Amino acid sequence: MIITIDGPAAAGKGTVSKVLSERYKLSYFDTGMIYRAVGLEMVKNGFDLSDEEKALFVAQNMTFEKMMALSCDKDFRTDIGGQAASKVSSITSVRQALLKMQRDFALFPVFADGTKANGVIYDGRDTGTVICPDADIKFFVTASTEVRAMRRFKEFEAKGIDTTYQKVLDDMISRDKRDAERQTAPMKPADDAVILDTSNMSAEAEIDAVIKIVEEKLKEKK
Numbered sequence: 001m002i003i004t005i006d007g008p009a010a011a012g013k014g015t016v017s018k019v020l021s022e023r024y025k026l027s028y029f030d031t032g033m034i035y036r037a038v039g040l041e042m043v044k045n046g047f048d049l050s051d052e053e054k055a056l057f058v059a060q061n062m063t064f065e066k067m068m069a070l071s072c073d074k075d076f077r078t079d080i081g082g083q084a085a086s087k088v089s090s091i092t093s094v095r096q097a098l099l100k101m102q103r104d105f106a107l108f109p110v111f112a113d114g115t116k117a118n119g120v121i122y123d124g125r126d127t128g129t130v131i132c133p134d135a136d137i138k139f140f141v142t143a144s145t146e147v148r149a150m151r152r153f154k155e156f157e158a159k160g161i162d163t164t165y166q167k168v169l170d171d172m173i174s175r176d177k178r179d180a181e182r183q184t185a186p187m188k189p190a191d192d193a194v195i196l197d198t199s200n201m202s203a204e205a206e207i208d209a210v211i212k213i214v215e216e217k218l219k220e221k222k
């Protein structure tokens with residue numbers, strides 16, 4: 001089974017992905033991580049984030065192992081990693097170079113310890129439209145920019161990251177705009193995606209709603 005969950009940052013994709021992954025024994029692929037890895041590697045090397053040739057080189061040489069190593073960097077999850085990811089992800093050749101790695105993950109889905117999974121849950125911006133257009137179930141999870149910025153700000157605060165709500169909000173607005181307006185694979189719901197607005201939902205309510213939809217879809221498929 002393949003489930004895709006697309007949508008903007010801090011909309012609640014990660015929360016539902018983790019629950020669905022455990023419940024249905026699906027391996028989880030957070031596709032934003034590869035763009036963060038490419039973006040951060042560019043920053044670390046002092047490369048201009050709009051330098052297509054360099055970004056393509058970094059993308060072509062990106063591996064799962066490198067991505068996991070970069071994910072331990074203190075800037076990986078901050079706005080530095082997020083903005084860098086968003087910038088390199090708007091380069092068409094970079095997206096193409098990272099396509100196979102993302103699609104191939106569904107061929108032999110395994111958990112981190114190597115055990116076999118029942119399928120994959122993809123989390124990203126274009127997983128239902130481009131990476132897995134034939135996915136069994138697709139979601140587009142969203143929420144108002146202010147709600148998402150407050151959630152992200154609280155996450156950063158809890159991690160001790162020095163920032164302000166306004167900075168997080170500004171970062172989110174510019175990232176959403178770039179992700180939604182880029183030429184290749186812009187962030188948008190797939191035609192057959194279920195759209196879920198979590199602005200006024202608790203995490204529990206969101207999880208309940210998603211599980212209900214998955215159960216209904218599975219019944220329909222039987």
Ligand code: DC
Nearest residue numbers: 009031032035085086089124125126
């Ligand atoms: O989900 P995230 O915040 O970690 O994603 C970081 C950036 O990566 C996001 O702003 C746009 C890009 N991205 C993308 O273009 N396509 C994806 N499938 C996932 C992320």
